[in-house]
Amino acid sequence: MKSHRFHFLFSILLLGYCCTVSAQSQKSVLDRVIDVQVWEVNLDSAIIRVSEVSGIFFSYNADIVPIKQKFTLAESNKSVKYVLSKLLTGTGLEYKLIGDQVIIFKPQVTVEEAKFKEHVMLFGTVTDDATGVPIEGVNVFVAKSMLGDGTDQNGFFSIDHLPLGTYEVTFSHVAYQLGVKKINxxxxxxxxxRIALISKLGQLESIEVISTRDKSWERHLRAFQTAFLGSTPNASRCVITNDHVLDFQYYGNDDLLIGYASEPLIIENWALGYRIYYVLELFEQRGGTTRYVGKSRFEELTPSDEGELKRWNKNRLRAYRGSLEHFIRSLTANRLRKEGFLVYKVYDLPTSGPVPFYEVTINNILKNGSHSYEKKLSFKDYLQVMYLRETEPMSYLEEKQKLLSNNLASPAGLNYRMAGESGGSRQVSYLQLNIPTVSVDRRGFIYDPLAVTTLGYWSWERLAESLPIEYEPETRPRK
Known part of the structure; x- marks a missing residue:
């Protein structure tokens, strides 16, 4: 039988320190106020330091201590209780005061409890790449979600309730270059x-961008809003509350508009009830083609009354139905027909007339991925996706007609018809892969957004239709 090693930590107490333990002292020992500073040390060293400055005896099994994790503490005038809670966050360890000592232990988890533990905590520190000093006020969030936190004075953050999956964790601060970590x-x-951010100081000193609200800036802003938010009814209810952080460059010879944002954009979507913080990494519009890339974090707005909340829920469900996320979720769950989707393979886009189309077998385009929650999507040419439970709205039909009347074959794909059909009012979209295989998951999340191109109806829907990955429709799926 394997023997266990135990660490017993004794602190050198000041002369005259009274070791008498009473019920009152036991109750208050964790309330002792201490100052403690440790930098990038293992848990053993951190606990030793807490023991030294607090005069408290600690006992624990060395086998339960995480080996690879490093810990940083810089606390002044804080209780031992506060310091221990912060130190043990994310380790899976707990502590208990017994007599005059603190016992650190790993709680036993039954098979049933482990089965139902579906979420984990993400925690860590953010420092300056050059100095190693913790950075306060970094916005840390999981892209396209409502999960996030801000770093404290020690650069510490924690995000709880993350289910199994692959995520992009974004680190945003106005004085630092954007940081992104992919986690599985x-x-x-x-x-x-642990992440170190690179300062923008040199860039800010050498480049001064002045955004002036002249007529050309106003014109470019309107073009940006339409391309970025969309032209749907929901887009008309969206407001970029800090559009002053935007600047534009236009190259007339190439008909190219490039947009920049010096800070995360703040968009209030009063149609769906979300405030979106959007870190814009790329925006380009050339003719009818728009490309934009960024990281978004969602917050729920406060409804004025119950009626507005009901409208938001109704609009969210409408935005979800037939969306690309709805399609990917239905595809990975093998529920395409039950959710109202018809999918065909086409070798070309029907810009001028019908083209041959072939029914798709899911097993031929979707394979298991590296993880239980992951799927690999792979096909050539195009998938044609028809959503049967909603029609194309009038605003979309009007935009298609405008393109046709101006003799424009829109690269955005608005004027493509259903293959093999003369027309129709059902929502028709096309999906093209830019790389051979694309990873997706059961939440409808596409790991690399630039790996796919959407055309037709999906290309018309922009940020104003976006929902966080946590969104689940309230209605039961049809069987």
Missing amino acids: IQDTTDIAL
């Missing part, structure tokens, strides 16, 4: 992250 959560082990 494969089991219920909490994840520790």
Whole structure:
């Protein structure tokens, strides 16, 4: 039988320190106020330091201590209780005061409890790449979600309730270059992250961008809003509350508009009830083609009354139905027909007339991925996707007609018809892969957004129709 090693930590107490333990002292020992500073040390060293400055005896099994994790503490005038809670966050360890000592232990988890533990905690520290000093006020969030936190004075952050899956964790601060970490959560082990951000100081000193609200800026802003938010009814209810952070460059010879944002854009969507913080990494519009890339975080707005909340829920469901996320979720769950989708393979886009189309077998385009929650999507040419439970709205039909009347074959794909049909009012979209294989998951999440191109109806829907990955329709799926 394997023997266990135990660490017993004794602190050198000041002369005259009274070791008498009473019920009152036991109750208050964790309320002792201490100052403690440790930098990038293992848990053993951190606990030793807390023991030294607090005069408290600690006992624990050395086998339960995480080996690879590093810890940083810089606390002044804080209780031992506060310091321990912060130190043990994300380790899976707990503590208990027994007599005059603190016992650190790993709680036993039954098979049933482990089965139902579906979420983990992500925690860590953010520092300056050059100095190693913790950065306060970094916006840390999971892209396209409502999960996020801001770093404290020690550069510490924690994000709880992350289910199994692959995520992009974004680190945003106005004075630093954007940081992004991709993580895979494969089991219920909490994840520790450390990241160092590179300062923008040199860039800010050498480049001064002045955004002037002249007529050309106003014109470019309107073009940006239409291309970025869309032209749907929901887009008309969206407001970019800090559009002053935007600047534009237009190259007339190439008909190219490039947009920049010096800070994350703040968009209030009063149609769906979300405030979106959007870190714009790329915006280009050339003719009828728009490309934009960024990281978004969602917050729920506060409804004025119950009626507005009901409208938001109704609009969210409408935005979800037939969307690309709805399609990917239905595809990975093998529920395409039950959810109202018809999918065909086409070798070309029907810009001028019908083209041959072939029914798709899911097993031929979708394979298991590296993880239980992941699928690999692979096909050549195009998938044609028809959503049967909603019609194309009048605003979309009017935009298609405008393109046709101006003799424009829109690269955005608005004027493509259903293959093999003369027309129709059902929502028709096309999906093209830009790389041989694309990873997706059961939440409808596409790991690399630039790996796919959408045309037809999906290309008309922009940020104003976006929902966080946590969104689940309230209605039961049809069987």
